[in-house]
Amino acid sequence: MLEKKKDYHAWLYLLIPLALLSLFTFFPLFKTILISFDNGYNKWQDAFSFAFSLDSYKAIFNYPPFLRTLWNTVLIVFISVPLSTIVALLIAVALNSIKPLQKIFQSIFFLPYVTNTIAIGMVFAVLFNLHTGLINGVLQLFGVEKLNWINSNDGFFMGSYFRRMFVLQLYLLWHTLAFKILVFIGGLQNISKQYYDAAKVDSAPKTRVFTKITVPLLSPLIAFILITSFIGAFKTYDAVIGIFGADWNKTADIQTIVGFVYQQLKTDSVDSYSKGAAAAVVLFVIILAFTAINLYVSKKRVHY
Amino acid sequence: MDIKLSNLTKIFKDSKGRETRAVDHFDTLIPNGKLIGLLGPSGCGKSTTLYMIAGLLTPTEGRIFFGDDDVTDLTPEKRGIGLVFQNYALYPHMTVRQNIMFPLENLKIEKEEAKIMTEDMARLVGIHELLDRKPAQLSGGQQQRVAIARALVKKPKVLLLDEPLSNLDARLRLQTREEIKRIQKETGITTIFVTHDQEEAMSISDEIVVMNFGLEQQKGEPQVVYDQPNNQFVAKFLGTPPIGLFNGTVKGNKLYIGESAILTNKILEKTQGEVIVGIRPEGYTPSESGALEISYSFIESIGRDISLVSNHPESLTPSFRLIVADTIKVTPNSMKFNVKKEKCFVFNKDNGERVL
Numbered sequence: 288m289l290e291k292k293k294d295y296h297a298w299l300y301l302l303i304p305l306a307l308l309s310l311f312t313f314f315p316l317f318k319t320i321l322i323s324f325d326n327g328y329n330k331w332q333d334a335f336s337f338a339f340s341l342d343s344y345k346a347i348f349n350y351p352p353f354l355r356t357l358w359n360t361v362l363i364v365f366i367s368v369p370l371s372t373i374v375a376l377l378i379a380v381a382l383n384s385i386k387p388l389q390k391i392f393q394s395i396f397f398l399p400y401v402t403n404t405i406a407i408g409m410v411f412a413v414l415f416n417l418h419t420g421l422i423n424g425v426l427q428l429f430g431v432e433k434l435n436w437i438n439s440n441d442g443f444f445m446g447s448y449f450r451r452m453f454v455l456q457l458y459l460l461w462h463t464l465a466f467k468i469l470v471f472i473g474g475l476q477n478i479s480k481q482y483y484d485a486a487k488v489d490s491a492p493k494t495r496v497f498t499k500i501t502v503p504l505l506s507p508l509i510a511f512i513l514i515t516s517f518i519g520a521f522k523t524y525d526a527v528i529g530i531f532g533a534d535w536n537k538t539a540d541i542q543t544i545v546g547f548v549y550q551q552l553k554t555d556s557v558d559s560y561s562k563g564a565a566a567a568v569v570l571f572v573i574i575l576a577f578t579a580i581n582l583y584v585s586k587k588r589v590h591y
Numbered sequence: 592m593d594i595k596l597s598n599l600t601k602i603f604k605d606s607k608g609r610e611t612r613a614v615d616h617f618d619t620l621i622p623n624g625k626l627i628g629l630l631g632p633s634g635c636g637k638s639t640t641l642y643m644i645a646g647l648l649t650p651t652e653g654r655i656f657f658g659d660d661d662v663t664d665l666t667p668e669k670r671g672i673g674l675v676f677q678n679y680a681l682y683p684h685m686t687v688r689q690n691i692m693f694p695l696e697n698l699k700i701e702k703e704e705a706k707i708m709t710e711d712m713a714r715l716v717g718i719h720e721l722l723d724r725k726p727a728q729l730s731g732g733q734q735q736r737v738a739i740a741r742a743l744v745k746k747p748k749v750l751l752l753d754e755p756l757s758n759l760d761a762r763l764r765l766q767t768r769e770e771i772k773r774i775q776k777e778t779g780i781t782t783i784f785v786t787h788d789q790e791e792a793m794s795i796s797d798e799i800v801v802m803n804f805g806l807e808q809q810k811g812e813p814q815v816v817y818d819q820p821n822n823q824f825v826a827k828f829l830g831t832p833p834i835g836l837f838n839g840t841v842k843g844n845k846l847y848i849g850e851s852a853i854l855t856n857k858i859l860e861k862t863q864g865e866v867i868v869g870i871r872p873e874g875y876t877p878s879e880s881g882a883l884e885i886s887y888s889f890i891e892s893i894g895r896d897i898s899l900v901s902n903h904p905e906s907l908t909p910s911f912r913l914i915v916a917d918t919i920k921v922t923p924n925s926m927k928f929n930v931k932k933e934k935c936f937v938f939n940k941d942n943g944e945r946v947l
Contacts, residue, residue, distance in 0.1 A: 479680070481676050481678070481680035482680055482682060484647050484667075484674075484676070484680065485674070485676060485680040485682075486693075487646075487647065487666070487667045487668060488645060488646075488647070488667045488668070488672060488673070488674045488742075489668075489693055489694040489697055489741070489745075490667075490668035490694060490697040490698055490745075491668075491693070491694075491697045492697065495696075495697060499682075499693070500682060503682075503684040504683070504684065506684075590683065590684035
């Protein structure tokens with residue numbers, strides 16, 4: 288009797304979150320998948336043809352702007368995430384080993400986390416401005432002629448695309464460092480000092496202490512940071528808008544998959560929702576597969 | 592290789608600038624190949640001393656010598672020591688084999704040779720069938736042996752053990768302390784271990800150093816220190832059950848506890864007036880004409896002997912124990928005793944120094 292009453296109460300408490308989740312998560316997810324497979328979804332009338340095929344997927348994989356955003360996303364994921372994780376780890380270890388001013392440095396490194404992405408993006412845009420930017424100013428001191436970092440989208444490698452990607456990666460590196468450093472410092476402070484004393488007595492050189500003791504003992508946190516950062520990086524969007532602006536025509540070369548999906552909401556063509564939905568599902572599947580691989584690998588490599 | 596501590600001092604400062612003298616001008620000589628117990632109550636500076644010998648703490652003052660070499664300014668890795676931590680500090684992510692091999696890899700010893708050394712060491716401490724386990728899969732006693740193996744595998748000149756038995760249960764403790772003694776004998780390595788457990792220290796040490804307030808109180812073979820304590824602290828710290836302490840007075844050459852004259856000795860003539868008298872629990876002989884009448888509240892049978900939980904108006908503690916053979920006929924409530932003179936010590940009331 289009592290058990291049943293409890294059951295009923297539990298469901299009552301779950302009702303509100305379940306209703307909200309259904310409305311804002313499950314329903315859109317389901318509808319997106321449906322749209323992506325539907326053979327002639329009409330976005331103006333929100334009408335399904337209920338004939339299913341892979342046409343939308345074939346369409347986007349034959350559509351160069353999408354392939355470009357896919358490539359950009361992959362570049363962001365595989366450069367900025369490993370790089371920022373390694374840099375954050377080194378900074379955290381360095382911060383953890385100094386005593387004076389540690390709190391102040393910690394605060395400075397944490398600042399990017401609490402500032403607005405778009406605002407910082409605009410600051411980057413100003414820093415890298417062709418005529419008035421600080422970076423070009425400094426480069427000029429060394430005799431390098433002014434470089435166009437932000438605008439124009441001509442050329443590919445070593446052209447302005449390369450420079451734009453460089454600015455974007457630098458921004459992502461800097462912006463994602465803060466949280467990682469914070470997490471790593473917390474983890475480092477949890478490692479018993481005795482392991483380091485033991486390593487000293489065991490004559491371990493500093494690099495070996497780092498690779499054989501610090502990294503393995505921190506590995507659960509490193510895995511956590513890597514998995515969440517990979518997911519976050521796959522969904523990069525606001526950084527691009529912050530630095531390069533929201534005009535698709537000026538940013539198409541540097542945009543990400545999420546940017547492509549957003550763009551499909553704005554165009555006039557009748558099949559844009561189908562393409563956007565297909566792109567969103569592709570992103571979803573990539574993230575799912577990637578996270579599964581991550582979890583599988585970390586199970587073998589992480590020491591809990 | 593002898594270890595010499597000369598004028599060793601360690602002062603800790605807290606954030607408010609208050610100073611704590613953990614070790615205070617400590618001098619001692621630890622002879623080569625011996626097993627030495629550093630013994631004292633918690634906070635007496637014994638662990639601090641050990642960590643200074645290891646090089647993990649820097650002395651505020653004084654020097655440390657290994658043989659003729661001054662090692663005070665050397666880092667731990669250059670001192671050639673093995674250290675076993677109180678909770679072993681085994682690397683949790685490495686197997687037993689990797690743990691033991693870790694110091695060898697650091698010293699760039701060839702892999703095949705390191706493997707053989709690891710296995711030999713594992714056999715010596717009796718854990719060779721556990722080499723592929725992780726520390727979390729081992730019992731406390733096994734972890735302890737891995738820690739000793741890791742400390743010894745690089746053939747250090749000195750082995751340091753910080754409270755090596757404190758994490759083990761009573762039975763394992765007995766077994767492990769014999770094990771430590773055996774390993775020390777087999778390797779002949781100079782070994783210093785820290786403990787607050789006097790029984791532990793006395794049972795396995797070649798010599799003990801009793802410390803208090805960062806100072807050496809007495810040093811010597813365990814039995815000698817027990818039989819001839821330098822001062823009231825040492826007498827009180829060694830022995831289970833602990834020594835009974837009484838207010839006493841010296842008049843002429845006689846020692847009184849209350850109204851009872853319990854001893855006569857010429858040496859006492861130099862000390863007149865109030866003193867502290869310490870009598871070991873085993874220092875009483877029952878006698879109908881005994882000088883000292885002691886009442887007791889209850890009797891504990893501890894197997895071979897009988898322990899009487901006693902009280903006396905002049906005792907410094909509410910109760911004390913005395914031990915008599917179980918062949919003695921115990922009369923209810925109180926008995927008269929004579930005091931064995933070799934089990935009775937007289938201390939200066941002001942500074943605790945031994946008078947007799």
